[in-house]
Amino acid sequence: xxxxxxxxxxxxxxxxxxxxxxxxxxxxxxxxxxxxxxxxxxxxxxxxxxxxxxxxxxxxxxxxxxxxxxxxxxxxxxxxxxxxxxxxxxxxxxxxxxxxxxxxxxxxxxxxxxxxxxxxxxxxxxxxxxxxxxxxx
Numbered sequence: 001x002x003x004x005x006x007x008x009x010x011x012x013x014x015x016x017x018x019x020x021x022x023x024x025x026x027x028x029x030x031x032x033x034x035x036x037x038x039x040x041x042x043x044x045x046x047x048x049x050x051x052x053x054x055x056x057x058x059x060x061x062x063x064x065x066x067x068x069x070x071x072x073x074x075x076x077x078x079x080x081x082x083x084x085x086x087x088x089x090x091x092x093x094x095x096x097x098x099x100x101x102x103x104x105x106x107x108x109x110x111x112x113x114x115x116x117x118x119x120x121x122x123x124x125x126x127x128x129x130x131x132x133x134x135x136x137x
Contacts, residue, residue, distance in 0.1 A: 023119040024062040047100030058110045069094040
């Protein structure tokens with residue numbers, strides 16, 4: 001049973017952002033600080049990647065663990081109510097992400113997915129992003 005009224009739940013869900021999230025801003029600051037320049041949310045690419053490096057043909061997605069179903073992550077738990085709504089919705093998000101990654105790779109793009117929970121470990125994330133950008137991944 002949901003502890004919030006439908007109006008309260010609607011208000012709370014309306015505050016969930018799809019762009020300029022805290023994890024995305026952390027990644028953007030890290031990438032910019034490392035000297036890489038990028039474009040944001042290029043709609044003409046599959047999945048509208050969060051960061052796009054056109055000259056390098058690389059993209060970075062910053063995914064929330066809950067919304068995009070990060071495997072084996074504690075933030076990836078299912079809600080306790082309305083499973084008939086949430087399970088198909090979250091599965092569709094996950095399937096769409098895989099499809100978009102496949103399309104990008106077929107188009108010659110390299111794809112890096114950064115998960116919300118990985119943003120806490122800044123040093124490890126910086127090494128991973130640098131390796132991706134320099135072609136070591």
